[in-house]
Amino acid sequence: MTWRCGIAVFPGTWSERDCAHWVELAGGEPVMLWHAERQLKGADLVILPGGFAHGDYLRTGAIARFAPLMDAVRDHALAGGPVLGICNGFQILCEAQLLPGALLRNSCLQFRCQSTHLRVEATRGPFLAGLEAGRILEMPISHGEGRYYAPPEQLLELEAHGQVALRYCGPAGELGDEYNPNGSLQHIAGVMNREGNVLGMMPHPERACEPLLGSEDGLHLLRAALALVGAS
Amino acid sequence: MATPSPAQLRELALTEEEYQHAVRQLGRVPNQLELGMLGALWSEHCSYKTSRRLLSQLSSKGPQVVVGPGENAGVVDLGDGLLCCFKIESHNHPSAIEPVQGAATGVGGILRDVFAMGARPVALLDALRFGDLTDAAQRHRFAKVVEGVGHYGNCIGVPTVGGETYFDPAYQGNCLVNAMCVGLVTAPRLLHAVARGVGNPVLLVGADTGRDGIHGATFASVQLDEGAEERRPAVQVGNPFLEKCLMEACLELAGSSALVGLQDCGAAGLTSSCAEMARRGGVGIRLDLDQVARRELGMTPYEVMLSESQERMVLVVERGRVEEVRAVFDRWELRSDVVGEVIAAEELQISSSGEMVARLPLPVLVDGFLPRHPASSRPADVVRDLSAPPVTAGVPWTLEEAWLRLLASPNCADASWIYRQYDHQVGDDTVVLPGRDAAVVRLRGRRDGLAITVDGAHRSSLLDPRRGAQLAVAEAVRNLTCLGARPLALTNCLNFGDPDREEVMWQLEEAVAGLAEACRQLALPVVSGNVSLYNDLSGASIPPTPVVGVVGVVDDVHGIPGPGFVAAGDLIYLVGGEGAGLGGSELQRLLGGRVLGPPPELDLELEGRASEAVRQLVTERVARSAHDCSLGGLAVALAECCVEGSLGAVVRLADPPTPPDRGLGLLFGEGSGRYLLSVEPGSGGRMEEVCSAGQVPCFRVGEVGGELVEIVGLAQIPLAAAAEARLKGIAGAMEGPVL
Amino acid sequence: MTLKPVVNDPQGLAVTQGLHALGYPEVLGTRVGKHIQLTLTARDRQGAESRVEEMCRRLLCNGVIEDFHFQVAEVGA
Amino acid sequence: MTLKPVVNDPQGLAVTQGLHALGYPEVLGTRVGKHIQLTLTARDRQGAESRVEEMCRRLLCNGVIEDFHFQVAEVGA
Numbered sequence A: 001m002t003w004r005c006g007i008a009v010f011p012g013t014w015s016e017r018d019c020a021h022w023v024e025l026a027g028g029e030p031v032m033l034w035h036a037e038r039q040l041k042g043a044d045l046v047i048l049p050g051g052f053a054h055g056d057y058l059r060t061g062a063i064a065r066f067a068p069l070m071d072a073v074r075d076h077a078l079a080g081g082p083v084l085g086i087c088n089g090f091q092i093l094c095e096a097q098l099l100p101g102a103l104l105r106n107s108c109l110q111f112r113c114q115s116t117h118l119r120v121e122a123t124r125g126p127f128l129a130g131l132e133a134g135r136i137l138e139m140p141i142s143h144g145e146g147r148y149y150a151p152p153e154q155l156l157e158l159e160a161h162g163q164v165a166l167r168y169c170g171p172a173g174e175l176g177d178e179y180n181p182n183g184s185l186q187h188i189a190g191v192m193n194r195e196g197n198v199l200g201m202m203p204h205p206e207r208a209c210e211p212l213l214g215s216e217d218g219l220h221l222l223r224a225a226l227a228l229v230g231a232s
Numbered sequence B: 001m002a003t004p005s006p007a008q009l010r011e012l013a014l015t016e017e018e019y020q021h022a023v024r025q026l027g028r029v030p031n032q033l034e035l036g037m038l039g040a041l042w043s044e045h046c047s048y049k050t051s052r053r054l055l056s057q058l059s060s061k062g063p064q065v066v067v068g069p070g071e072n073a074g075v076v077d078l079g080d081g082l083l084c085c086f087k088i089e090s091h092n093h094p095s096a097i098e099p100v101q102g103a104a105t106g107v108g109g110i111l112r113d114v115f116a117m118g119a120r121p122v123a124l125l126d127a128l129r130f131g132d133l134t135d136a137a138q139r140h141r142f143a144k145v146v147e148g149v150g151h152y153g154n155c156i157g158v159p160t161v162g163g164e165t166y167f168d169p170a171y172q173g174n175c176l177v178n179a180m181c182v183g184l185v186t187a188p189r190l191l192h193a194v195a196r197g198v199g200n201p202v203l204l205v206g207a208d209t210g211r212d213g214i215h216g217a218t219f220a221s222v223q224l225d226e227g228a229e230e231r232r233p234a235v236q237v238g239n240p241f242l243e244k245c246l247m248e249a250c251l252e253l254a255g256s257s258a259l260v261g262l263q264d265c266g267a268a269g270l271t272s273s274c275a276e277m278a279r280r281g282g283v284g285i286r287l288d289l290d291q292v293a294r295r296e297l298g299m300t301p302y303e304v305m306l307s308e309s310q311e312r313m314v315l316v317v318e319r320g321r322v323e324e325v326r327a328v329f330d331r332w333e334l335r336s337d338v339v340g341e342v343i344a345a346e347e348l349q350i351s352s353s354g355e356m357v358a359r360l361p362l363p364v365l366v367d368g369f370l371p372r373h374p375a376s377s378r379p380a381d382v383v384r385d386l387s388a389p390p391v392t393a394g395v396p397w398t399l400e401e402a403w404l405r406l407l408a409s410p411n412c413a414d415a416s417w418i419y420r421q422y423d424h425q426v427g428d429d430t431v432v433l434p435g436r437d438a439a440v441v442r443l444r445g446r447r448d449g450l451a452i453t454v455d456g457a458h459r460s461s462l463l464d465p466r467r468g469a470q471l472a473v474a475e476a477v478r479n480l481t482c483l484g485a486r487p488l489a490l491t492n493c494l495n496f497g498d499p500d501r502e503e504v505m506w507q508l509e510e511a512v513a514g515l516a517e518a519c520r521q522l523a524l525p526v527v528s529g530n531v532s533l534y535n536d537l538s539g540a541s542i543p544p545t546p547v548v549g550v551v552g553v554v555d556d557v558h559g560i561p562g563p564g565f566v567a568a569g570d571l572i573y574l575v576g577g578e579g580a581g582l583g584g585s586e587l588q589r590l591l592g593g594r595v596l597g598p599p600p601e602l603d604l605e606l607e608g609r610a611s612e613a614v615r616q617l618v619t620e621r622v623a624r625s626a627h628d629c630s631l632g633g634l635a636v637a638l639a640e641c642c643v644e645g646s647l648g649a650v651v652r653l654a655d656p657p658t659p660p661d662r663g664l665g666l667l668f669g670e671g672s673g674r675y676l677l678s679v680e681p682g683s684g685g686r687m688e689e690v691c692s693a694g695q696v697p698c699f700r701v702g703e704v705g706g707e708l709v710e711i712v713g714l715a716q717i718p719l720a721a722a723a724e725a726r727l728k729g730i731a732g733a734m735e736g737p738v739l
Numbered sequence C, D: 001m002t003l004k005p006v007v008n009d010p011q012g013l014a015v016t017q018g019l020h021a022l023g024y025p026e027v028l029g030t031r032v033g034k035h036i037q038l039t040l041t042a043r044d045r046q047g048a049e050s051r052v053e054e055m056c057r058r059l060l061c062n063g064v065i066e067d068f069h070f071q072v073a074e075v076g077a
């Protein structure tokens, strides 16, 4: 059996095709989910891909979170279904309050498209369960608004509950401002909800899914999730 | 209507003579709206009235060519039913006035040209020119243009995979912003910008029509002057989000038989898009302006017809199938309105509030302009400067100093400060990222891929514009060759000053002739292009700046070598022409002062043979690294190979330097046609065999290894110093806040 | 719409630095926010205020990072 | 800092559409601009006003597409 990965498409989304390619390489079946629809077409797992949904006008993800599809995504998430938000998808999940915090303009005030190293901080949840803590992954980022922010108390809580999933780091896993491309608090590149089934991350795993593209590390996240969905 | 005053005509960029010419052809006096439409379509920007005669020298013939110049973009065949569609275009004037939006809408415009052909855009490139980065205003402009280019491409989700940037005080007043787009389409989905079928409805889709950009075409056809600010509405704010939806909707329709023709609303808005579509189809169009959705109240027919509001497309649709077409736009939440229909009379008929407000025969509107032949002459000081020896005696630096200064020149340095602001990976197909001689975008489901580069003429064009244009073509071919790509076809953007100045007209004539020669010699058909004249500020013209974009094919996208050396002990070969040539070089630019001396020699035949041989060596993977020598000559290219590979090198050059020159020519001369290749020690034989079979000079000049970049007996610099100089060239200059 | 005081504002910092560089040392700090002008119909001022307040909370402003503040002015029938 | 009336405001359009979709049909239009809060020292109100005006013209506002408008308020010594 193949696993259905729903890929949300909002007007302005641009990495749905990249995500579909990635899903196929990982052995899943991609299903496009149009923002105006209200159901997930039997998807086991939902991906909110990168892009500029509704132009990202006003604030990133601010308008997209009201899409009819997001009601279905919310139900799926609250029922424990796996949801992965990548880049714009992460921003939408924060706006929809399915993840804590917000993503602000990069502190360098510029868009950044470059390769980054990420340190795996949490190994819970469908996407990271297959990985060891401290493992270094290489993946590109591509965003202008990826500076993770959460109010101080919330940040403490996130750390306490092991919700920080990924941090930007150097090639050997070391933390430092020179490796933090956007000024995120605590070098945070990805966070998850308390339960671990909803993960949001700024880097693009779907751009790291073939040796020809420079890295295959993005496949790990999806393979872990697909194994889980398949087992259940 | 009374005869318009000279001031009114000037406002429309029409001369008295052109006005009389219009009256004669129409057999009556045009009304104000008609005059505005004529002014826009007869502007240089739309009619090419000055350059058209010259452009006919450029050949678009070749078995690979599917569509040549004349449509929205050129098209070449990639085999197996896949076509590649591409074009370059300028947005210089708007970018000078509002850098972010000017650059952004330039990208938006070239994207529309490509998806108007039914092609999905897969790559963008930009060619940029600014004044010196030591000037705060230039830094600001540069930063803002980069932000604008990035903004549009990043939002719409098309990767910006390459470009070219050059800084010189000569561009202080007129920055240049050229954008190129490459798209892919399968043969049955290829669209044309044509109106056909009397009675077929004409639709306007996308953004509402506003008052912005009125007279943009005429604006691009006159000099920037102190009053330019007053024509402010000529600058528009783009909406990449809307364009993304427009693009998806148009691409969804591309396969449908309901769609007869598609054209973007570019310069001169509805007027030019309707006129050109109808003219191509040998029909006419009747428009009802009451059906045009407007952004503002109280717009006059004049404003509606000449608005250049962005993100609009015109469609001709099969009668009776409007609803299925509109359903697609509805789904993308885009406005679409039937605004007219195709008629048999070859006219553009405009009605508003039930009245016919303009009626112009298309042969007059589109082709009735007066061709211009401004006088040209070669300026005397160019003759003098050409024969002057390039300064070498006065170089105040040691060879090492000169070398490091060149590496840190923003023109040679690492450009990642620019392209890290561009999403260059979206689409998952960019397999050679920016930073190399050319970028490569793979073709899904195939082994081969597209290699793409843009290159322009530099200072030597001032001395010899013909040579300059040829050097630009040769450099583009070399850049593709380094990746093993076979060049397929070329697009060009001719950026020049005011053609009514005799020396500018001479430059234009020479450059086009040079371009034609080089393309013929290198078997490169010219499939599309754009001309940008009047790049002048306060009487100073920019240097002649032809920019070429070339698309090629690499047979296998796996294992393409880079410029960086791979392993210590590998042999380094210098392949191709002679060095020397400091005239108009980057070294000369660093010294300041006039551009002097003969520009680098160029042997187009040798250039072709060298390209063949190097391509073969790269394709066979005999070459483990390949890079061409361009700005800064051999020494800069060598240092780049070392820095990229994090390996030093020891190189010996045969010719002993003579005293005043001290080896400057040998190291930094910009002679054309040269490549630096490295091979495994055991492959030297194959290397020499291929070159001698191709009658291409090939010298084993050294070996990879060590911590130094050394040219024995002349100069050596530490690898780390070379790396640092290269890195800080642009990024260092741009430190600190730019708002 | 302004960023909450605890949220870092790099854009504000850059503006301050830019102003200093241009010769305005008297500028002590800058915060950059958004200004949104809505044109809407409403029966009366109170009605307008409560609707706008709601729009701000639901869409226009993200309470995690921003504060908002608005004024209603009549523009005639 | 607001966009000049003839200038296209894609952000404003998107916000209007967003508000309509959320059930605020009474919104006729939206324009999105910038709100900059400067803290500066000045001898008096007039001094502050002329300096701020200059800053707006020279740096803060792009006269090609934007208009500006400002208010000065004292915040105490």
Ligand SMILES: Nc1ncnc2c1ncn2[C@@H]1O[C@H](COP(=O)(O)OP(=O)(O)O)[C@@H](O)[C@H]1O
Pocket: B125, B126, B127, B128, B160, B161, B162, B163, B164, B165, B411, B412, B415, B416, B418, B419, B433, B434, B435, B436, B437, B438, B455, B479, B630, B631
């Ligand atoms: N404006 C730009 N946009 C994107 N990439 C750029 C730009 N300018 C330079 N680059 C990239 O930097 C690299 C070096 O450029 P350049 O020195 O012009 O190369 P070459 O000498 O081989 O033509 C290339 O990969 C080019 O694509």
Ligand SMILES: [Mg+2]
Pocket: B436, B437, B478, B479, B627, B628, B630
């Ligand atoms: Mg090169």
